[in-house]
Amino acid sequence: MARAWHLKSRPKGMPTSDNFQLKPVDLLPLDYGMVRVANRWLSVDPYMRGRMNDVKSYVPPFAIDAPMEGGAIGEVVESKADGFSPGDRVLHMAGWRDEAVLPAAALNPLPNLGVEPQAFLGNLGLTGGTAYFGLLDAAQAKEGDIVFVSAAAGAVGSAVVQIAKANGMTVIGSAGGAEKCDFVRSLGADEVIDYRARPLVKSLAAAAPKGIDVYFDNVGGDHLDAALAHARNNARFAICGMIDGYNAAEPTPLRYIMRIIAARVRLQGFIYTDYLPRLGEFYGDMGGWIASGQVKSRDTIVEGLERMPEAFLGLFSGANTGKMLVKV
């Protein structure tokens, strides 16, 4: 019997394991055009927190008592669809479960880029693509720019650091604690800030005495405020995530928001899925950087479907370095 995590209740503030329930699910019949997939790798991502709220956003909210969804890498075990055979690896959105029957149109065969399949949930998937399009398109970062990245030890942040270095930029990364800071340094960051050590406005002033041209925001709040404080003229901010605010009752006031005017700052929000038509370009560049060793991945792996809520909640307590994955 297949099992899936269901949303049991909507969290107020920080979610807990009580918001999730693992239950048997009926699978769709394996009619013509359908494929049965056994999931091997499941993705947990900060954006899923938004889907737990009952508010309109760029993806619809999870429904109460319905199976949750998310990125997954599966293996075809039975197929009644042309072009899919047992053993094929596929990327799809029926995560948070061990098995699914899906129409062929919902399955993406993995391109042959000589990487482990789970890379398509990480540096070649949502997180790497978010880093790539956010940095190079939303923020229009270019060679010579001074780039500040928050949550630089996380899945998206660690990709941003490496893509920026591969493109000749100076990179300042922030992370929490000595171990993560060491990891960010190992990725090639020129300066690393431990945001727990002292106020960000001060540490960013020391790390970027000339200011910053680009800020890649995964965090919001104090990080965004410090970036505004140190923005050079015509700085460009890619607004990717605000993990600080996802579970907070009160938004952090931005003391330096008026710097948007004085420094002519541009803040640009963006969503990875808007760039799916440009996936070929991304696979080409990112595949090349992975092959050359300029972009490496470090995954934090939690084993077992049963532990998936724990993996998800760990995203908000800093449990992951690099991409957080669940191995089924």
Added chain:
Amino acid sequence: MARAWHLKSRPKGMPTSDNFQLKPVDLLPLDYGMVRVANRWLSVDPYMRGRMNDVKSYVPPFAIDAPMEGGAIGEVVESKADGFSPGDRVLHMAGWRDEAVLPAAALNPLPNLGVEPQAFLGNLGLTGGTAYFGLLDAAQAKEGDIVFVSAAAGAVGSAVVQIAKANGMTVIGSAGGAEKCDFVRSLGADEVIDYRARPLVKSLAAAAPKGIDVYFDNVGGDHLDAALAHARNNARFAICGMIDGYNAAEPTPLRYIMRIIAARVRLQGFIYTDYLPRLGEFYGDMGGWIASGQVKSRDTIVEGLERMPEAFLGLFSGANTGKMLVKV
């Protein structure tokens, strides 16, 4: 003896008349290349509040016990410079005083556009140019867009409303109180919000049921937050001023800031003076709209150099409809 307003002390929060002092000033000698100018019209603008603080910005702070500066229209009374003769009207930055001796390079002869000279402090000057370049360049507003403008009865806002209507946009303006709202409606706004009447998030929802494509921000704070709440996908915000925050001790928290991501909003800060190389384009378009009656001006005039601080302080208490000017 010429007199000029001096900065006596720096305000904490809202300025008061005690921060200003009117004192005699020595004029520069009328050497070769110099021009003596009697000021006729003096400009007070919200951005001057920033210059009263001792912080680095896009213009240097006013110095304590030194004459203040600002836009002015004067009449040449004596000239030792080629190209300037008594009776010529000139635009210059030696405002906050009745008379000045200036090098010819500091004087801009008024182009012949068939308007009153004080228009070059308003719709054909800093305020109109700010509206024009902010709306059409920073926010990239185009025909068919739904545009929200805060402080729509003010100097910049009233120009934004009219430029937007002249370019086929739908316009929602906010202002404080029935009289100002009537004025905004008379400018052609499709919907008018009295921000004092009820919470902006609700009144903007009613005025713009489909959301907004463009927000022209003169105010910041709750207005910016409401605009974020109702931003349509790919909305563009021109961040021109945040008058709400100029005198505030605590910044207003933005409850809807994460909408930047979901709606892929772009916020673009801008400064009028960056566009001075494109002044010809502006004079051409704006001159045409003024001639055709599509853009009108309403000035709030305070008479007498002695009352200049009162005129300036009135900008922050809503004393002006349209452009606030001091007549010397």
